[in-house]
Amino acid sequence: MRKNFGAKPWCYPQPVFIVAAYDDNGTPNAMNAAWGGIHYDDRIALCLSAEHKTVANILATHAFTVSMADTAHIAACDYVGIVSGNKEPEKFAKAGFHSTRSEFVNAPLIDELPMAIECELISYDSESCHMVGRIINVSADERILGANGKIDPAKLRPITFDPVNNDYLVIGEKVGKAF
Incomplete structure (x- = not known):
C-alpha cells in the first residue's frame, strides 16, 4: 500500500550545495542551496530566489562556485x-570559511570544502528562480582523492538534505559497481 503526499519537491539524494560569489568589493559570500543538480553535461541548474545577496553577486560578476557540503x-x-x-556582512567569515580565488572563474573557492564546481552564469530567471551555470572546472583537494586519482565519496563524505524530515544525511558508502 502506498501513501500519497501530493506534489512535493522531494527527491533522494538531494545534494546540499554551498554557492559562493564575490561582491563588488571582492568580498566572498556564500549560501546553502538544496534545490539543484546537473542540468546537461556542462551545466548546473539551481533554484535561487532573487533576494539573496549571493544571487545579486552572481548577477554582477557572472561567476560562482558550487561546493559540496560535507560532514x-x-x-x-x-x-x-x-x-x-x-543582514550580516561578515557571514562568510563568521561561518569559519576562508577563500581562494578560482583559477578559472571570478569566484571564491571555499578552502574548507574540498570539492567545487566552478561556473560561469548562463542565465537567470527571477520569476522562476531558475539559474543555470556553465561548468568550467571541477576542483578537488587531494585529500579526498582515492588511489585511482579520482574523487572518493567515502573521503569527501558529502551530505544530502532530507526535505521530508528537514535533516542532513551523509552519503558515500559504496554498495555496488555500476556497469
Missing part, C-alpha cells in the same frame, strides 16, 4: 543557509 562542516554549511548576507 566535517555541517554547522558552517547550515549557518550560511540560515543567516542572510543582506
Whole structure:
C-alpha cells in the first residue's frame, strides 16, 4: 500500500550545495542551496530566489562556485543557509570559511570544502528562480582523492538534505559497481 503526499519537491539524494560569489568589493559570500543538480553535461541548474545577496553577486560578476557540503562542516554549511548576507556582512567569515580565488572563474573557492564546481552564469530567471551555470572546472583537494586519482565519496563524505524530515544525511558508502 502506498501513501500519497501530493506534489512535493522531494527527491533522494538531494545534494546540499554551498554557492559562493564575490561582491563588488571582492568580498566572498556564500549560501546553502538544496534545490539543484546537473542540468546537461556542462551545466548546473539551481533554484535561487532573487533576494539573496549571493544571487545579486552572481548577477554582477557572472561567476560562482558550487561546493559540496560535507560532514566535517555541517554547522558552517547550515549557518550560511540560515543567516542572510543582506543582514550580516561578515557571514562568510563568521561561518569559519576562508577563500581562494578560482583559477578559472571570478569566484571564491571555499578552502574548507574540498570539492567545487566552478561556473560561469548562463542565465537567470527571477520569476522562476531558475539559474543555470556553465561548468568550467571541477576542483578537488587531494585529500579526498582515492588511489585511482579520482574523487572518493567515502573521503569527501558529502551530505544530502532530507526535505521530508528537514535533516542532513551523509552519503558515500559504496554498495555496488555500476556497469
